[in-house]
Amino acid sequence: MTHPRTGLWFIGARGGVAATATLGLLALEQGHAGHWQTSDGPVRKVPPARDQVGLVTAIPQFAALDFVPWRNLVVGGHDVRACHIADAALTLVHNGAIKLSLVDEFMDSLNQIESNIELGALFNSGQAIERLAAVEPTRRTARETVESIKRDLRSFARDEELERVVVVNLASTEPPTDVADLPERWEELEKLLDANGCPLRASSLYAIAALDLGMPYINFTPSLGASLPAIEELAVLRGTCHAGQDGKTGETLLKSVLAPMFAARNLEVMSWVGHNIFGNLDGLVLNDPANKAAKMQSKDQLVGQILGYDPQTLVSIEYIRSLGDWKTAWDHIHFRGFLGTPMTLQFTWQGCDSLLAAPLVLDLVRFVELSHRLGEVGVLSHLGSFFKQPLGLAEHDFSRQFSLLCDWAERHASPQSRRS
Ligand SMILES: NC(=O)c1ccc[n+]([C@@H]2O[C@H](COP(=O)([O-])OP(=O)(O)OC[C@H]3O[C@@H](n4cnc5c(N)ncnc54)[C@H](O)[C@@H]3O)[C@@H](O)[C@H]2O)c1
Structure with missing residues (x-):
């Protein structure tokens, strides 16, 4: 079947994850990607070809879904730094994350995508982000900021002749937003957009702009974005969907x-300590205690939620510049076994942050685009396995979250997933 052109709008388009996702998409569009081989019989498991490694949408469980082809995706975005998307890509080369030849091969396309990147908005974004930016914090009201974001999104859709646009927040992590006094209904929250001192931050204004235009929105960051009942209501009112966080x-x-x-082996976890060190731009922003607080909240909750009791936990995140995009996490889990004997599990995870994140971003775009095409509205809770703080889902156990996604995929296997 034929698919129309779909826009992919990255907020934070010149950042590490966005640049990696963009380059990955260009490689996939060129047909570098291999395939899981299928035959008439059961799916035959062979190792995924190199370009498909890390892509969830490439595994057999999702082979019957009618995903938008990579070549139909058109990239644009907002950023607040005055650089070129290729600069972020070259930083990844410098860090040893990707090869220079990949950037060289797609330089013309990167230049073209750069012309689709507009200057974004700072709004209560905090000093760590303001220090990076080429724009001054806006003097506009929240409503004027939302309207300006909407103009950019509309122009992108019109100029590129797109049937739909999926908006993805890949911007730097903002400090936490105080949500205690925010209204729960959209009708009330909307009035705040005109107020002096509107407490919403940029991530929520981007979410409001996208959802108000009926565009699906994905929040890949710990920033608040659409995670407010009033903004979720807006999504439902406009008949669109969103996922996060x-x-x-x-x-x-x-x-x-x-x-x-x-939990399943009835081993009592007494403490779980996780130390994280890395040195990319995201790490620099998270080095600010205000911004770090949002990430810590996101990383520290789930152990107690899964176990059903609260062991002592500690999460630390430290910026070590020499490590660049290479993150090391060392976790120490102290637990008690039979007859009360204490034991320890330790693991070290060393990964390239942008290369872990980028394929998931592309997967999410495909899943969310399909949900939107199928007319799904509101929070897409079946995508919980992709997120640290899954919206609309109290389940944190990865395998159960993944089963939910597989169940959803079974229900929407083609031909039911054909375009309406
Ligand atoms: N890499 C991972 O594994 C991973 C995992 C989970 C979440 N995240 C989150 O994804 C986000 C992106 O990560 P990254 O490594 O690409 O960070 P990055 O610092 O490389 O990129 C962020 C980009 O956002 C831009 N930006 C900041 N505020 C903006 C605004 N108001 N409007 C438009 N652009 C804005 C910055 O200029 C920068 O280019 C971060 O919030 C990070 O915490 C990353």
Whole structure:
């Protein structure tokens, strides 16, 4: 079947994850990607070809879904730094994450994509992000900021002749937003957009702009974005969908796999300590205590939620510049076994942050685009396995989250997933 052109709008388009996702997409579009081989009989498991490694949408469980082809995706975005998307890609080359030849091969396409990147907005974004930016914090009201974001999104859709646009938040992590006094209904929250001192931050204004235009929105960051009842209501009112929050790519992914094992074997976890060190731009922003607080909240909750009791936990995140995009997490889990004997599990996870995140971003775009095409509205809770703080889902056990996704896929296997 034919698919229309679909826009992919990255907020934070010149950042590490966005640049990696963009380059990955260009490689996939060129048909470098291999395939899981299928035959008339059962799916035959062969190792995924190199370009498909890390892509969840390439595994057999999702082979019957009618995903938008890579070549139909058109990239644009917002950023607040005055650089070129290729600069972020070259930083990854410098860090040893990707090869220079990949950047060279797609330089023309990167230049073209750069012309689709607009200057974004700072709004209560905090000093750590303001220090990076080429724009001054806006003097506009929240409503004027939302309207300006909408203009950019509309122009992108019109100029590129796109049937739909999926908006993905890949911007730097903002400090936590105080949500205690925020109204629960959209009708009330909307009035705040005109107020002096509107407490919402940029991530929520981007979410409001996208959802108000009926565009699906994905929040891959710990920033608040659409995670407010009033903004979720807006999504439903406009008949669109959203998913979030904070991509689960490394240490937290392992926590969501290992904690259920301790629970199932009735081993008592007494303490779980996780130290994370890395040195990319995201790490620099998270080095600010205000921004770090949002990430810590996101990483520290799930162990107690999975176990059903609260062991002592500690998460640390430190910026070590020399490590660049290479994150090391060292976790120490102290647990008690039979007859009360204490034991220890330790693991070290060393991964390239952007390369862990980028394929999941592309997967999420495909899943969310399909949900939108199928007319699904509101929070897409079946995508919980992708997130540290899954919206609309109280389940943190990775295998159960993944089963939900597989169940959803079974229900929507082609031909039911054909375009409406
Ligand atoms: N890499 C991972 O494994 C991973 C996992 C989960 C979540 N995340 C989150 O994804 C986000 C992106 O990570 P990254 O490594 O690409 O970070 P990055 O610092 O390389 O990129 C962030 C980009 O966002 C831009 N930006 C900041 N505020 C903006 C605004 N208001 N409007 C538009 N652009 C803005 C910055 O200029 C920068 O280019 C971060 O929030 C990070 O915490 C990353």
